[in-house]
Amino acid sequence: MDLKGKKIILHDMCLRDGMHAKREQISVDQMVKVATALDAAGVPYLQVTHGAGLGGNSLQHGFAPHSNEEYISAVAAKMTQAKVSVLLIPGLGTMRELQSAFDCGARSVHVATHCTEADTAPQHIAYARKLGMDTTGFLMMAHLNDPEGIARQGKLMESYGAHTVYVTDSAGYMLPDDVKARVGALRAVLKPETEIGFHGHHNLGMGIANSIAAIEAGATRIDGSAAGLGAGAGNTPLEVFAAVCERMGIETGVDLFKLMDVAEEIIVPMMEHVVRVDRESLTLGFAGVYSTFLLHSKRAADRFGVSARDILVELGRKKMIGGQEDMIMDTAMTMARERGLLKAVAA
Amino acid sequence: MSTRKIRCALIGSGNIGTDLIYKIQRSPVLEPVWMVGIDPASEGLARAREMGLKTTAEGVDGLLPHVLEDNIQIAFDATSAYVHAENSLKLNALGVMMIDLTPAAIGPLCVPPVNLREHAEKVEMNVNMISCAGQATIPIVNAVSRIQSVGYAEIVASLASKSVGPGTRANLDEFTYTTSGAIEKVGGARKGKALAIINPAEPPMIMRNTISCLTDDEPDHVKITESILQMIKEVQKYVPGYRLVNGPIYDGNKVQVFMEVAGLGDYLPRYAGNLDIMTAAATRTAEMFAEEILKGSIKLEPVV
Numbered sequence: 053m054d055l056k057g058k059k060i061i062l063h064d065m066c067l068r069d070g071m072h073a074k075r076e077q078i079s080v081d082q083m084v085k086v087a088t089a090l091d092a093a094g095v096p097y098l099q100v101t102h103g104a105g106l107g108g109n110s111l112q113h114g115f116a117p118h119s120n121e122e123y124i125s126a127v128a129a130k131m132t133q134a135k136v137s138v139l140l141i142p143g144l145g146t147m148r149e150l151q152s153a154f155d156c157g158a159r160s161v162h163v164a165t166h167c168t169e170a171d172t173a174p175q176h177i178a179y180a181r182k183l184g185m186d187t188t189g190f191l192m193m194a195h196l197n198d199p200e201g202i203a204r205q206g207k208l209m210e211s212y213g214a215h216t217v218y219v220t221d222s223a224g225y226m227l228p229d230d231v232k233a234r235v236g237a238l239r240a241v242l243k244p245e246t247e248i249g250f251h252g253h254h255n256l257g258m259g260i261a262n263s264i265a266a267i268e269a270g271a272t273r274i275d276g277s278a279a280g281l282g283a284g285a286g287n288t289p290l291e292v293f294a295a296v297c298e299r300m301g302i303e304t305g306v307d308l309f310k311l312m313d314v315a316e317e318i319i320v321p322m323m324e325h326v327v328r329v330d331r332e333s334l335t336l337g338f339a340g341v342y343s344t345f346l347l348h349s350k351r352a353a354d355r356f357g358v359s360a361r362d363i364l365v366e367l368g369r370k371k372m373i374g375g376q377e378d379m380i381m382d383t384a385m386t387m388a389r390e391r392g393l394l395k396a397v398a399a
Numbered sequence: 400m401s402t403r404k405i406r407c408a409l410i411g412s413g414n415i416g417t418d419l420i421y422k423i424q425r426s427p428v429l430e431p432v433w434m435v436g437i438d439p440a441s442e443g444l445a446r447a448r449e450m451g452l453k454t455t456a457e458g459v460d461g462l463l464p465h466v467l468e469d470n471i472q473i474a475f476d477a478t479s480a481y482v483h484a485e486n487s488l489k490l491n492a493l494g495v496m497m498i499d500l501t502p503a504a505i506g507p508l509c510v511p512p513v514n515l516r517e518h519a520e521k522v523e524m525n526v527n528m529i530s531c532a533g534q535a536t537i538p539i540v541n542a543v544s545r546i547q548s549v550g551y552a553e554i555v556a557s558l559a560s561k562s563v564g565p566g567t568r569a570n571l572d573e574f575t576y577t578t579s580g581a582i583e584k585v586g587g588a589r590k591g592k593a594l595a596i597i598n599p600a601e602p603p604m605i606m607r608n609t610i611s612c613l614t615d616d617e618p619d620h621v622k623i624t625e626s627i628l629q630m631i632k633e634v635q636k637y638v639p640g641y642r643l644v645n646g647p648i649y650d651g652n653k654v655q656v657f658m659e660v661a662g663l664g665d666y667l668p669r670y671a672g673n674l675d676i677m678t679a680a681a682t683r684t685a686e687m688f689a690e691e692i693l694k695g696s697i698k699l700e701p702v703v
Contacts, residue, residue, distance in 0.1 A: 110553055110592060110594065111551075111553045111611045111613075111653065112553065112555055112594055112609075112611075142571045142572070143571055143575070143594060143595040143596060143597065144594050144595075146572045146575055146576070147572055148572075166597065166598070166599065168560065168599040169560060169568075169597050169599065171565070171568045171569070172568050172571050172597060174569055175569065175570065175571070175572060176572075196599075370600070370604075371598070371600035371604075372598070373596065373598050373599075373600075375555075375594065375596040376555075376557055376596050376598065378555045378609035378657070379557070379607065379609075381645075381648075381655070381657075382607075382609065382644060382645050382657045385645040385646075385648070385657070386644070386645060389645075
C-alpha cells in the first residue's frame with residue numbers, strides 16, 4: 053500500500069515504559085537529558101511517569117527514586133515543542149493524581165484499561181477532557197479481545213470523550229494481520245475525527261511491521277521508544293521506525309539522525325541489560341503475557357528455583373493481566389511447593 | 400437462646416440484596432421481613448416475594464409506614480452512596496440501625512473481627528462495610544499491626560470482571576480512596592494504598608488478594624505468622640471460603656500474604672467472593688447487634 057505523504061504523530065515511551073526496563077530507577081537528571089534531546093529531535097509527545105503510570109509507586113510495581121510530580125515538572129519546564137504525557141490506569145491512578153500531573157505541566161494522557169474493561173475509565177477520561185488534555189483511551193492486551201470486541205470498547209472510550217483510541221499490544225503477541233483487523237474494526241465504527249493509535253512491544257520482533265500495518269488500516273499515532281527502551285523486549289524502536297517511515301514517504305516530522313544519536317549515545321548507555329528478544333521476552337510474546345512481567349518473573353525464578361519461562365507460561369495459561377504482578381510471586385511459590393522446593397504454612 | 404429474632408429490612412433489590420436474603424434466613428437471630436426496591440418490575444422484588452418477604456417498589460418511603468407495626472430494627476442498605484444518607488436519616492429517626500454496604504461511609508467503618516464488638520457496645524446506629532477489598536484484606540493488615548507497628552500497608556485485589564457491577568466501575572476512584580483510608584483507620588497502618596484489578600478470564604477467576612505490610616522494625620516471623628493464622632480463622636467463621644494460598648513470606652521488613660476468597664454460592668456465584676464477603680460481613684455485623692439486643696445489653700433508640 054502506498055503510504056506516501058501520510059502524516060503520523062510519534063509518541064516516545066522510553067521515560068515511562070522504559071522505566072520498567074530500568075526497575076523504575078531513572079533519575080530526574082537522566083529524564084531531563086533524554087527528554088531535551090528528544091525534544092530537539094522533534095518528537096512531538098514524550099510520556100514521563102513511573103512505568104505503571106500515575107499512582108504507580110508501590111510495592112506491587114516498585115518505587116521510583118522520585119515522585120511523578122518531580123519528573124513531570126522537571127521535564128515539562130525544559131520542552132520547546134514536545135508535549136509531556138502521562139499514563140493513568142484506573143484502579144491504580146486516580147483523578148487527584150491526574151490533576152496534580154496537569155498542574156506540573158502534563159498536557160496529554162493515556163487512560164489505560166484492559167481491552168475488555170473500558171467502562172472503568174469514564175470518570176478519568178471526562179476529567180482529562182475537562183482539564184483540556186489531549187486524551188487517549190488505551191486498550192491494553194488487545195490480543196485478548198476480538199476485533200468486534202475492540203471496536204465496541206473503543207466506541208465506549210470515544211463516548212466518554214477520548215480523542216484517540218489505541219490498540220495496545222502489551223504482550224507483543226500480535227502479528228500484522230491481528231493489528232490490521234483491530235485497527236480496521238475501530239476505523240469502521242469511530243467518528244472520522246477520532247484518531248487511532250498503536251502501541252507495540254517487540255517480543256516477536258514485530259514492532260515495526262505491526263506499526264506499519266496499523267497505519268495501513270487507518271492509525272495516525274504510533275508509540276515507540278528510542279532504542280526500544282521498554283518492558284519485555286522493549287517497545288517499537290522509535291529511530292528504526294522513523295527510518296522506515298522516511299523510506300516509505302510517511303511524514304513524522306522528526307529529525308532521523310538526531311533521533312539515532314539519542315538512541316545510541318544516551319539511551320543505550322543507560323540500559324542495565326540489553327533490551328532485546330531473549331528467551332524470556334520471546335516467551336512473553338509467544339505465550340501472550342504482559343511485558344512488564346519479565347523482570348518480576350526473573351526475580352521470582354531466582355528466589356524460588358522455578359524457571360522464569362515456566363512461570364510466564366503458567367501466568368499465560370491462568371490469563372493473568374497487567375497489574376497482577378503479585379500473582380507472579382504467588383504462582384512461583386505455588387509451583388515451588390508442588391515441586392517440593394517450598395514448605396507450606398499450615399492454615 | 401431465645402427463639403425471638405430481630406426483624407430486618409433490605410434496601411436495594413439487586414444481586415447484593417438478594418444474596419443477603421439467603422444469609423439472613425439462615426441466621427438464628429435475624430429474620431428478613433421487607434425488601435425495598437424502586438422498580439415494580441424488578442426480578443429481585445419478585446424473588447423476594449417468592450421467598451416470603453413483603454416488598455415495596457416505592458423506595459424507603461414505601462417502607463417507613465410499616466417499620467413500627469412490623470418491628471423492623473435493622474436495615475441493610477445496598478443501594479448507592481448518593482441515596483444512603485437520606486435512607487439512613489429516615490430510618491434512624493424510627494430507631495432502625497443501618498448497615499451501610501454503599502461507599503457512603505457516614506458511620507464508622509466496620510470489619511467484624513477487628514472492631515465490630517466496639518461498635519455494638521457503643522450502639523452505633525450506622526456502620527459502614529467499606530468495600531469488598533477492605534473486608535478481604537484489612538483483617539490481615541490488622542493481624543500484623545496488632546503485633547508490630549506498620550508504616551505502610553498495600554493491598555492488591557483481583558476481581559472477576561463478571562462480579563464487578565456498573566456502580567463500582569463508574570466510580571473506581573471512590574473504591575480506591577475508601578479502601579486506602581480504611582487500611583489506615585481500621586487496619587492500623589500509618590499509610591495505606593489499595594490497588595484493584597478487574598480480570599475478564601473465563602471461567603471467571605476466584606477473588607484474589609495480596610496483602611503487603613512494611614513493619615517499622617524487623618518483623619517477628621513466629622508471632623506475626625501466628626497472628627495472621629488466627630485472624631484467618633476468625634474470618635472463616637463467617638466466610639468459610641477465605642483461604643491462605645501462599646505466605647506469610649518475609650523479605651526484610653516486608654510481610655506478604657496471598658489470599659483467595661471463594662463465596663458460598665448462595666445467590667451469587669462462588670467466584671464472586673468479593674460480593675460474598677460483603678454480604679457475609681454485613682450479616683455477621685447485624686447478628687452481633689441482634690445478639691446484644693436479644694440479651695438486653697443494648698437498646699436501639701430513635702435518632703432525632
